[in-house]
Amino acid sequence: MSNPSAAMLVIGDEILSGRTRDSNMYYLAGELSHHGVDLKEVRVVSDDAAAIVAAVLSLSSAFDHVFTSGGIGPTHDDITADCIAEAFGVPIGVRGDARALLAAHYDAQSIPFNEARQRMARIPEGATLIDNPVSVAPGFTLRNVHVMAGVPQVFRAMVSSVLPTITGGAPLLSQSLRIDRGEGEIAGPLAHLASDFPDLTIGSYPFQRNGVYGANIVIRGQEGSRIDAAVLRLAKLFPEES
Protein backbone atom coordinates (compact mmCIF):
# COMPACT_ATOMS: atom_id res chain seq x y z
CA MET A 1 0.00 0.00 0.00
CA SER A 2 1.42 3.34 -0.93
CA ASN A 3 1.61 6.28 1.43
CA PRO A 4 -0.58 9.35 1.03
CA SER A 5 1.02 12.04 -1.13
CA ALA A 6 1.51 15.68 -0.26
CA ALA A 7 2.67 19.01 -1.62
CA MET A 8 3.75 22.14 0.17
CA LEU A 9 2.97 25.67 -0.94
CA VAL A 10 5.16 28.40 0.55
CA ILE A 11 3.53 31.80 0.17
CA GLY A 12 5.48 35.04 0.43
CA ASP A 13 8.09 37.27 -1.13
CA GLU A 14 10.76 36.77 1.52
CA ILE A 15 12.23 33.57 0.08
CA LEU A 16 11.92 34.63 -3.56
CA SER A 17 13.69 37.92 -2.86
CA GLY A 18 16.61 36.14 -1.21
CA ARG A 19 15.96 37.79 2.14
CA THR A 20 15.18 34.64 4.09
CA ARG A 21 16.55 31.16 3.87
CA ASP A 22 13.75 28.62 4.07
CA SER A 23 13.31 26.61 7.23
CA ASN A 24 9.63 25.58 7.13
CA MET A 25 10.09 23.43 4.05
CA TYR A 26 12.96 21.59 5.69
CA TYR A 27 10.96 21.10 8.88
CA LEU A 28 7.78 19.89 7.18
CA ALA A 29 9.72 17.51 4.90
CA GLY A 30 11.24 15.81 7.94
CA GLU A 31 7.94 15.58 9.82
CA LEU A 32 6.03 14.16 6.84
CA SER A 33 8.76 11.62 6.26
CA HIS A 34 8.41 10.33 9.84
CA HIS A 35 4.64 10.36 9.57
CA GLY A 36 4.56 8.24 6.41
CA VAL A 37 3.33 10.96 4.06
CA ASP A 38 5.28 11.33 0.80
CA LEU A 39 6.14 14.94 0.04
CA LYS A 40 6.17 15.02 -3.76
CA GLU A 41 6.42 18.70 -4.63
CA VAL A 42 7.06 22.09 -3.11
CA ARG A 43 6.14 25.40 -4.70
CA VAL A 44 7.12 28.85 -3.56
CA VAL A 45 5.01 31.72 -4.89
CA SER A 46 4.87 35.41 -4.09
CA ASP A 47 2.08 37.34 -2.34
CA ASP A 48 0.11 37.43 -5.58
CA ALA A 49 -3.51 36.31 -5.54
CA ALA A 50 -3.57 34.81 -9.04
CA ALA A 51 -0.40 32.81 -8.39
CA ILE A 52 -1.68 31.52 -5.04
CA VAL A 53 -5.10 30.52 -6.37
CA ALA A 54 -3.60 28.70 -9.37
CA ALA A 55 -1.09 26.81 -7.22
CA VAL A 56 -3.73 25.78 -4.66
CA LEU A 57 -6.01 24.43 -7.39
CA SER A 58 -3.24 22.58 -9.16
CA LEU A 59 -1.67 21.03 -6.06
CA SER A 60 -4.92 20.14 -4.27
CA SER A 61 -6.15 18.20 -7.28
CA ALA A 62 -2.83 16.40 -7.82
CA PHE A 63 -2.01 15.32 -4.25
CA ASP A 64 -3.79 13.88 -1.21
CA HIS A 65 -2.74 16.79 1.03
CA VAL A 66 -1.48 20.34 0.55
CA PHE A 67 0.27 22.22 3.36
CA THR A 68 0.62 25.98 2.98
CA SER A 69 2.77 28.35 4.99
CA GLY A 70 2.56 32.12 5.18
CA GLY A 71 0.15 34.95 4.55
CA ILE A 72 -2.39 34.50 7.36
CA GLY A 73 -1.42 37.42 9.60
CA PRO A 74 -3.16 40.80 10.02
CA THR A 75 -1.23 42.90 7.46
CA HIS A 76 -2.19 43.96 3.93
CA ASP A 77 0.11 41.36 2.37
CA ASP A 78 -1.68 38.51 4.18
CA ILE A 79 -4.05 37.26 1.51
CA THR A 80 -3.84 33.48 1.82
CA ALA A 81 -7.24 32.86 3.47
CA ASP A 82 -9.04 34.90 0.81
CA CYS A 83 -7.17 33.07 -1.94
CA ILE A 84 -8.12 29.65 -0.54
CA ALA A 85 -11.77 30.74 -0.40
CA GLU A 86 -11.54 31.99 -3.98
CA ALA A 87 -9.85 28.80 -5.18
CA PHE A 88 -12.68 26.64 -3.82
CA GLY A 89 -15.47 29.10 -4.54
CA VAL A 90 -16.65 29.39 -0.94
CA PRO A 91 -17.55 32.54 1.03
CA ILE A 92 -15.20 33.93 3.67
CA GLY A 93 -15.92 36.08 6.70
CA VAL A 94 -15.08 36.60 10.36
CA ARG A 95 -16.00 33.37 12.14
CA GLY A 96 -17.41 33.33 15.67
CA ASP A 97 -15.18 30.73 17.30
CA ALA A 98 -11.99 32.12 15.78
CA ARG A 99 -13.04 35.63 16.79
CA ALA A 100 -13.74 34.49 20.35
CA LEU A 101 -10.31 32.85 20.67
CA LEU A 102 -8.58 36.02 19.53
CA ALA A 103 -10.78 38.38 21.56
CA ALA A 104 -10.05 36.43 24.77
CA HIS A 105 -6.34 36.43 24.00
CA TYR A 106 -6.11 40.18 23.41
CA ASP A 107 -8.51 41.06 26.22
CA ALA A 108 -6.36 39.11 28.68
CA GLN A 109 -3.40 41.27 27.71
CA SER A 110 -5.44 44.50 27.51
CA ILE A 111 -4.43 44.84 23.87
CA PRO A 112 -7.13 46.36 21.65
CA PHE A 113 -8.77 43.78 19.38
CA ASN A 114 -8.73 46.16 16.44
CA GLU A 115 -9.82 45.72 12.84
CA ALA A 116 -6.45 44.36 11.70
CA ARG A 117 -6.44 41.72 14.42
CA GLN A 118 -10.04 40.77 13.64
CA ARG A 119 -8.90 40.02 10.11
CA MET A 120 -7.15 36.95 11.49
CA ALA A 121 -10.58 35.50 12.32
CA ARG A 122 -11.57 35.49 8.63
CA ILE A 123 -11.99 31.81 7.79
CA PRO A 124 -13.45 30.28 4.63
CA GLU A 125 -16.82 28.56 5.10
CA GLY A 126 -16.60 24.85 5.85
CA ALA A 127 -13.07 24.92 7.21
CA THR A 128 -11.83 23.26 10.42
CA LEU A 129 -9.58 25.39 12.64
CA ILE A 130 -5.97 24.40 13.29
CA ASP A 131 -4.89 25.07 16.85
CA ASN A 132 -2.12 27.64 17.40
CA PRO A 133 -0.71 27.23 20.90
CA VAL A 134 1.98 29.87 20.26
CA SER A 135 0.11 33.00 19.24
CA VAL A 136 -3.56 31.90 19.18
CA ALA A 137 -4.55 33.10 15.67
CA PRO A 138 -5.67 29.80 14.13
CA GLY A 139 -4.82 28.14 10.86
CA PHE A 140 -7.45 26.07 9.09
CA THR A 141 -8.04 23.00 6.97
CA LEU A 142 -10.37 23.31 4.01
CA ARG A 143 -10.88 20.09 2.04
CA ASN A 144 -7.36 18.70 1.63
CA VAL A 145 -5.54 22.02 2.15
CA HIS A 146 -3.96 22.78 5.54
CA VAL A 147 -3.31 26.50 5.90
CA MET A 148 -0.63 27.50 8.39
CA ALA A 149 1.39 30.52 9.46
CA GLY A 150 4.83 31.38 8.08
CA VAL A 151 6.56 32.34 11.33
CA PRO A 152 8.65 29.23 12.04
CA GLN A 153 7.66 28.72 15.70
CA VAL A 154 3.97 29.06 14.80
CA PHE A 155 4.31 26.91 11.68
CA ARG A 156 5.86 24.11 13.72
CA ALA A 157 3.18 24.27 16.38
CA MET A 158 0.47 24.11 13.72
CA VAL A 159 2.14 21.14 12.02
CA SER A 160 2.03 19.37 15.40
CA SER A 161 -1.66 20.22 15.67
CA VAL A 162 -2.59 19.00 12.21
CA LEU A 163 -0.42 15.90 11.67
CA PRO A 164 -2.27 13.69 14.18
CA THR A 165 -5.47 14.31 12.16
CA ILE A 166 -3.87 12.81 9.05
CA THR A 167 -3.60 9.08 8.46
CA GLY A 168 -0.02 8.39 7.49
CA GLY A 169 1.45 5.25 6.02
CA ALA A 170 4.72 3.55 6.75
CA PRO A 171 7.41 6.03 7.78
CA LEU A 172 10.14 6.44 5.20
CA LEU A 173 13.25 4.72 6.54
CA SER A 174 16.74 5.44 5.30
CA GLN A 175 20.34 4.49 5.74
CA SER A 176 23.32 6.11 4.18
CA LEU A 177 26.88 5.14 3.36
CA ARG A 178 29.60 7.61 2.58
CA ILE A 179 31.92 6.51 -0.19
CA ASP A 180 35.09 8.49 -0.76
CA ARG A 181 35.25 7.91 -4.49
CA GLY A 182 34.12 10.05 -7.38
CA GLU A 183 30.54 9.46 -8.49
CA GLY A 184 31.85 8.40 -11.89
CA GLU A 185 33.35 5.33 -10.27
CA ILE A 186 30.35 4.55 -8.09
CA ALA A 187 27.75 5.05 -10.82
CA GLY A 188 28.01 1.69 -12.62
CA PRO A 189 27.71 -0.62 -9.59
CA LEU A 190 25.08 1.69 -8.08
CA ALA A 191 22.85 1.45 -11.15
CA HIS A 192 22.96 -2.36 -10.87
CA LEU A 193 22.09 -2.15 -7.19
CA ALA A 194 19.17 0.18 -7.95
CA SER A 195 17.77 -2.19 -10.56
CA ASP A 196 18.06 -5.14 -8.12
CA PHE A 197 16.11 -3.19 -5.47
CA PRO A 198 13.28 -1.53 -7.42
CA ASP A 199 11.28 -1.11 -4.19
CA LEU A 200 13.94 1.23 -2.76
CA THR A 201 15.01 4.72 -3.76
CA ILE A 202 18.76 4.96 -4.04
CA GLY A 203 20.15 8.47 -4.25
CA SER A 204 23.72 9.62 -4.72
CA TYR A 205 24.66 13.00 -3.25
CA PRO A 206 28.14 13.95 -4.35
CA PHE A 207 30.43 16.22 -2.40
CA GLN A 208 33.88 17.64 -2.75
CA ARG A 209 35.73 18.34 0.48
CA ASN A 210 39.39 19.36 0.77
CA GLY A 211 40.02 18.13 -2.73
CA VAL A 212 38.49 14.71 -2.04
CA TYR A 213 35.55 13.64 -4.21
CA GLY A 214 32.96 11.41 -2.67
CA ALA A 215 29.26 10.75 -2.40
CA ASN A 216 26.75 9.95 0.28
CA ILE A 217 24.62 7.10 -0.95
CA VAL A 218 21.19 7.27 0.67
CA ILE A 219 18.91 4.25 0.47
CA ARG A 220 15.27 4.91 1.32
CA GLY A 221 12.26 2.70 1.59
CA GLN A 222 9.55 1.39 3.87
CA GLU A 223 11.01 -2.02 4.73
CA GLY A 224 13.98 -2.01 7.07
CA SER A 225 15.14 -5.50 6.09
CA ARG A 226 15.32 -4.57 2.39
CA ILE A 227 17.32 -1.44 3.20
CA ASP A 228 19.69 -3.53 5.34
CA ALA A 229 20.19 -5.95 2.46
CA ALA A 230 20.92 -3.17 -0.01
CA VAL A 231 23.36 -1.41 2.33
CA LEU A 232 25.16 -4.72 2.94
CA ARG A 233 25.50 -5.27 -0.81
CA LEU A 234 26.74 -1.72 -1.30
CA ALA A 235 29.29 -2.12 1.49
CA LYS A 236 30.60 -5.30 -0.20
CA LEU A 237 30.94 -3.45 -3.51
CA PHE A 238 33.10 -0.80 -1.84
CA PRO A 239 34.71 -2.77 1.01
CA GLU A 240 37.17 -0.09 2.12
CA GLU A 241 34.29 2.21 3.10
CA SER A 242 32.41 -0.09 5.43
Added chain:
Amino acid sequence: MSNPSAAMLVIGDEILSGRTRDSNMYYLAGELSHHGVDLKEVRVVSDDAAAIVAAVLSLSSAFDHVFTSGGIGPTHDDITADCIAEAFGVPIGVRGDARALLAAHYDAQSIPFNEARQRMARIPEGATLIDNPVSVAPGFTLRNVHVMAGVPQVFRAMVSSVLPTITGGAPLLSQSLRIDRGEGEIAGPLAHLASDFPDLTIGSYPFQRNGVYGANIVIRGQEGSRIDAAVLRLAKLFPEES
Protein backbone atom coordinates in the same frame (compact mmCIF):
# COMPACT_ATOMS: atom_id res chain seq x y z
CA MET B 1 10.20 48.91 -17.71
CA SER B 2 9.75 45.70 -15.83
CA ASN B 3 12.55 43.28 -15.08
CA PRO B 4 12.78 39.87 -16.75
CA SER B 5 10.99 37.15 -14.77
CA ALA B 6 12.42 33.84 -13.66
CA ALA B 7 11.53 30.56 -12.00
CA MET B 8 13.75 27.99 -10.36
CA LEU B 9 13.26 24.24 -10.56
CA VAL B 10 15.05 22.20 -7.90
CA ILE B 11 15.30 18.55 -8.94
CA GLY B 12 15.97 15.77 -6.47
CA ASP B 13 14.64 13.75 -3.58
CA GLU B 14 17.02 15.11 -0.97
CA ILE B 15 15.02 18.21 -0.10
CA LEU B 16 11.62 16.52 -0.31
CA SER B 17 12.72 13.72 2.01
CA GLY B 18 13.91 16.21 4.63
CA ARG B 19 17.51 15.05 4.35
CA THR B 20 18.97 18.32 3.11
CA ARG B 21 18.11 21.89 3.87
CA ASP B 22 18.06 23.94 0.70
CA SER B 23 20.87 26.37 0.02
CA ASN B 24 20.81 26.75 -3.79
CA MET B 25 17.41 28.41 -3.77
CA TYR B 26 18.57 30.93 -1.21
CA TYR B 27 21.75 31.63 -3.18
CA LEU B 28 20.04 32.01 -6.55
CA ALA B 29 17.31 34.24 -5.11
CA GLY B 30 19.96 36.66 -3.83
CA GLU B 31 21.95 36.66 -7.06
CA LEU B 32 18.89 37.24 -9.25
CA SER B 33 17.76 40.04 -7.00
CA HIS B 34 21.12 41.84 -7.48
CA HIS B 35 21.06 41.16 -11.20
CA GLY B 36 17.62 42.69 -11.72
CA VAL B 37 15.80 39.45 -12.53
CA ASP B 38 12.54 38.85 -10.65
CA LEU B 39 12.31 35.35 -9.20
CA LYS B 40 8.58 34.64 -9.27
CA GLU B 41 8.30 30.96 -8.43
CA VAL B 42 10.31 28.02 -7.18
CA ARG B 43 9.34 24.39 -7.59
CA VAL B 44 10.97 21.38 -6.01
CA VAL B 45 10.23 18.02 -7.65
CA SER B 46 11.62 14.53 -7.14
CA ASP B 47 13.80 12.51 -9.52
CA ASP B 48 10.74 11.56 -11.53
CA ALA B 49 10.80 12.06 -15.30
CA ALA B 50 7.11 12.93 -15.71
CA ALA B 51 7.25 15.50 -12.90
CA ILE B 52 10.41 17.12 -14.27
CA VAL B 53 9.14 17.32 -17.86
CA ALA B 54 5.80 18.81 -16.76
CA ALA B 55 7.49 21.42 -14.55
CA VAL B 56 9.98 22.43 -17.27
CA LEU B 57 7.21 22.91 -19.81
CA SER B 58 5.00 24.85 -17.44
CA LEU B 59 7.72 27.15 -16.06
CA SER B 60 9.52 27.78 -19.36
CA SER B 61 6.31 28.97 -20.98
CA ALA B 62 5.31 31.16 -18.04
CA PHE B 63 8.62 32.95 -17.30
CA ASP B 64 11.48 34.56 -19.20
CA HIS B 65 14.10 32.29 -17.63
CA VAL B 66 14.12 28.97 -15.80
CA PHE B 67 17.08 27.89 -13.68
CA THR B 68 17.31 24.23 -12.72
CA SER B 69 19.56 22.60 -10.14
CA GLY B 70 20.36 18.93 -9.73
CA GLY B 71 20.33 15.69 -11.63
CA ILE B 72 23.17 16.18 -14.12
CA GLY B 73 25.81 13.87 -12.63
CA PRO B 74 26.86 10.38 -13.75
CA THR B 75 24.57 8.21 -11.59
CA HIS B 76 21.31 6.42 -12.45
CA ASP B 77 19.22 9.04 -10.66
CA ASP B 78 20.63 11.85 -12.86
CA ILE B 79 17.93 12.24 -15.47
CA THR B 80 17.62 16.01 -15.89
CA ALA B 81 19.34 16.34 -19.30
CA ASP B 82 17.13 13.62 -20.80
CA CYS B 83 14.02 15.25 -19.34
CA ILE B 84 14.91 18.64 -20.82
CA ALA B 85 15.45 17.03 -24.23
CA GLU B 86 12.10 15.26 -23.91
CA ALA B 87 10.30 18.42 -22.79
CA PHE B 88 11.47 20.30 -25.90
CA GLY B 89 11.31 17.32 -28.28
CA VAL B 90 14.98 17.48 -29.28
CA PRO B 91 17.48 14.60 -29.57
CA ILE B 92 20.15 14.09 -26.94
CA GLY B 93 23.53 12.39 -27.22
CA VAL B 94 27.16 12.63 -26.20
CA ARG B 95 28.45 15.92 -27.58
CA GLY B 96 32.00 16.32 -28.88
CA ASP B 97 33.07 19.48 -27.07
CA ALA B 98 31.61 18.39 -23.73
CA ARG B 99 33.23 14.97 -24.17
CA ALA B 100 36.58 16.57 -24.94
CA LEU B 101 36.47 18.76 -21.83
CA LEU B 102 35.75 15.77 -19.62
CA ALA B 103 38.26 13.47 -21.34
CA ALA B 104 41.07 16.01 -20.86
CA HIS B 105 40.09 16.48 -17.21
CA TYR B 106 40.12 12.78 -16.37
CA ASP B 107 43.17 12.01 -18.53
CA ALA B 108 45.15 14.67 -16.66
CA GLN B 109 44.39 12.86 -13.40
CA SER B 110 44.82 9.35 -14.88
CA ILE B 111 41.22 8.57 -13.94
CA PRO B 112 39.42 6.29 -16.41
CA PHE B 113 36.88 8.16 -18.53
CA ASN B 114 34.34 5.37 -18.18
CA GLU B 115 30.77 5.02 -19.41
CA ALA B 116 29.23 6.68 -16.36
CA ARG B 117 31.50 9.72 -16.72
CA GLN B 118 30.77 9.93 -20.44
CA ARG B 119 27.10 10.24 -19.54
CA MET B 120 27.88 13.74 -18.28
CA ALA B 121 28.65 14.74 -21.89
CA ARG B 122 25.08 13.97 -22.98
CA ILE B 123 23.69 17.34 -24.02
CA PRO B 124 20.39 18.07 -25.81
CA GLU B 125 20.79 19.27 -29.40
CA GLY B 126 20.91 23.03 -29.81
CA ALA B 127 22.06 23.77 -26.26
CA THR B 128 24.90 26.11 -25.22
CA LEU B 129 27.30 24.79 -22.60
CA ILE B 130 27.57 26.44 -19.18
CA ASP B 131 31.13 26.55 -17.89
CA ASN B 132 31.93 24.60 -14.72
CA PRO B 133 35.23 25.81 -13.29
CA VAL B 134 34.87 23.56 -10.22
CA SER B 135 34.48 20.04 -11.57
CA VAL B 136 34.47 20.52 -15.37
CA ALA B 137 31.24 18.61 -16.26
CA PRO B 138 29.26 21.39 -17.95
CA GLY B 139 25.73 22.60 -17.48
CA PHE B 140 23.79 23.87 -20.48
CA THR B 141 21.25 26.40 -21.64
CA LEU B 142 18.49 25.22 -23.98
CA ARG B 143 16.09 27.95 -25.08
CA ASN B 144 15.24 29.78 -21.85
CA VAL B 145 16.20 26.95 -19.49
CA HIS B 146 19.57 27.02 -17.70
CA VAL B 147 20.49 23.57 -16.43
CA MET B 148 22.94 23.46 -13.54
CA ALA B 149 24.37 21.02 -11.01
CA GLY B 150 22.94 20.50 -7.52
CA VAL B 151 26.22 20.40 -5.55
CA PRO B 152 26.29 23.88 -4.00
CA GLN B 153 29.88 24.83 -4.96
CA VAL B 154 29.24 23.77 -8.56
CA PHE B 155 25.81 25.38 -8.66
CA ARG B 156 27.28 28.69 -7.55
CA ALA B 157 30.08 28.54 -10.09
CA MET B 158 27.57 27.83 -12.87
CA VAL B 159 25.33 30.70 -11.76
CA SER B 160 28.39 32.96 -12.06
CA SER B 161 28.99 31.59 -15.56
CA VAL B 162 25.45 32.04 -16.76
CA LEU B 163 24.30 35.32 -15.16
CA PRO B 164 26.51 37.59 -17.29
CA THR B 165 24.80 36.15 -20.41
CA ILE B 166 21.40 37.34 -19.16
CA THR B 167 20.21 40.90 -19.55
CA GLY B 168 18.94 41.99 -16.18
CA GLY B 169 16.90 45.03 -15.28
CA ALA B 170 17.18 47.34 -12.34
CA PRO B 171 18.43 45.53 -9.24
CA LEU B 172 15.81 45.13 -6.57
CA LEU B 173 16.67 47.53 -3.75
CA SER B 174 15.38 47.17 -0.24
CA GLN B 175 15.46 48.75 3.18
CA SER B 176 14.02 47.38 6.34
CA LEU B 177 12.87 48.78 9.66
CA ARG B 178 12.34 46.67 12.73
CA ILE B 179 9.31 47.63 14.75
CA ASP B 180 8.87 46.14 18.21
CA ARG B 181 5.11 46.09 18.15
CA GLY B 182 2.65 43.37 17.28
CA GLU B 183 1.68 43.17 13.63
CA GLY B 184 -1.92 43.85 14.63
CA GLU B 185 -0.89 47.35 15.65
CA ILE B 186 1.28 47.98 12.63
CA ALA B 187 -1.18 46.61 10.08
CA GLY B 188 -3.50 49.61 9.70
CA PRO B 189 -0.86 52.33 9.12
CA LEU B 190 1.13 49.91 6.95
CA ALA B 191 -1.80 49.26 4.63
CA HIS B 192 -2.13 53.03 4.10
CA LEU B 193 1.56 53.30 3.38
CA ALA B 194 1.35 50.43 0.89
CA SER B 195 -1.52 52.08 -0.97
CA ASP B 196 0.38 55.39 -1.11
CA PHE B 197 3.41 53.64 -2.63
CA PRO B 198 1.92 51.22 -5.17
CA ASP B 199 5.28 51.04 -6.99
CA LEU B 200 6.91 49.47 -3.93
CA THR B 201 6.43 46.08 -2.31
CA ILE B 202 5.99 46.39 1.41
CA GLY B 203 6.28 43.18 3.37
CA SER B 204 5.79 42.57 7.07
CA TYR B 205 7.71 39.67 8.61
CA PRO B 206 6.59 39.11 12.17
CA PHE B 207 8.75 37.60 14.86
CA GLN B 208 8.46 36.71 18.49
CA ARG B 209 11.66 36.87 20.50
CA ASN B 210 11.92 36.51 24.28
CA GLY B 211 8.23 37.22 24.57
CA VAL B 212 8.44 40.42 22.53
CA TYR B 213 6.28 40.63 19.42
CA GLY B 214 7.59 42.64 16.52
CA ALA B 215 7.94 42.73 12.76
CA ASN B 216 10.60 43.57 10.25
CA ILE B 217 9.06 45.78 7.63
CA VAL B 218 10.86 45.33 4.33
CA ILE B 219 10.32 47.86 1.57
CA ARG B 220 11.45 46.78 -1.88
CA GLY B 221 11.54 48.50 -5.21
CA GLN B 222 13.70 49.71 -8.04
CA GLU B 223 13.92 53.41 -7.15
CA GLY B 224 16.06 54.25 -4.17
CA SER B 225 14.46 57.67 -3.63
CA ARG B 226 10.98 56.18 -3.39
CA ILE B 227 12.16 53.59 -0.89
CA ASP B 228 13.80 56.37 1.15
CA ALA B 229 10.55 58.31 1.16
CA ALA B 230 8.52 55.31 2.28
CA VAL B 231 10.98 54.40 5.05
CA LEU B 232 10.95 58.02 6.27
CA ARG B 233 7.16 57.98 6.40
CA LEU B 234 7.17 54.65 8.22
CA ALA B 235 9.71 55.91 10.75
CA LYS B 236 7.47 58.91 11.43
CA LEU B 237 4.48 56.62 12.00
CA PHE B 238 6.46 54.69 14.61
CA PRO B 239 8.84 57.34 15.94
CA GLU B 240 10.23 55.32 18.85
CA GLU B 241 11.76 52.80 16.41
CA SER B 242 13.78 55.15 14.24
